Amino acid sequence: MHKSIVAKLVVLAFAFVGWALCGAIMGIGMAVTSLENTLMIHAIGAPIVFGILSLIYFRKFNYTTPLQTALAFLAFVVLMDVFVVALLIEKSFAMFTSLLGTWIPFALIFLSTFVTGVYLERRT
Numbered sequence: 001m002h003k004s005i006v007a008k009l010v011v012l013a014f015a016f017v018g019w020a021l022c023g024a025i026m027g028i029g030m031a032v033t034s035l036e037n038t039l040m041i042h043a044i045g046a047p048i049v050f051g052i053l054s055l056i057y058f059r060k061f062n063y064t065t066p067l068q069t070a071l072a073f074l075a076f077v078v079l080m081d082v083f084v085v086a087l088l089i090e091k092s093f094a095m096f097t098s099l100l101g102t103w104i105p106f107a108l109i110f111l112s113t114f115v116t117g118v119y120l121e122r123r124t
Contacts, residue, residue: 007063015076047112054116066117
């Protein structure tokens with residue numbers, strides 16, 4: 001398989017794992033606490049999840065720059081939230097009206113991925 005295809009699949013796999021873990025945070029949170037608490041936990045957990053995944057990705061693979069990786073992770077999460085969560089699961093785009101529910105986690109996913117990559121890039 002061509003190296004660029006492998007690189008793209010690796011980045012997408014990491015993005016998928018991060019999105020799935022964030023989904024687990026939301027699913028478990030909704031089962032055990034209020035929506036507000038769940039959204040706060042998700043806003044804290046999402047950048048931690050993606051920071052850890054970025055750390056692993058940049059140390060083991062590092063096929064893309066920090067900016068490319070952050071944009072890829074964010075794009076994957078946004079697309080999955082639009083097409084899977086909003087359209088298929090919730091059948092509503094109401095989630096996108098919530099700053100705490102979507103926009104803050106999106107920004108923090110991007111920032112944690114980018115900052116992790118830049119930090120590791122400067123250490124080498």
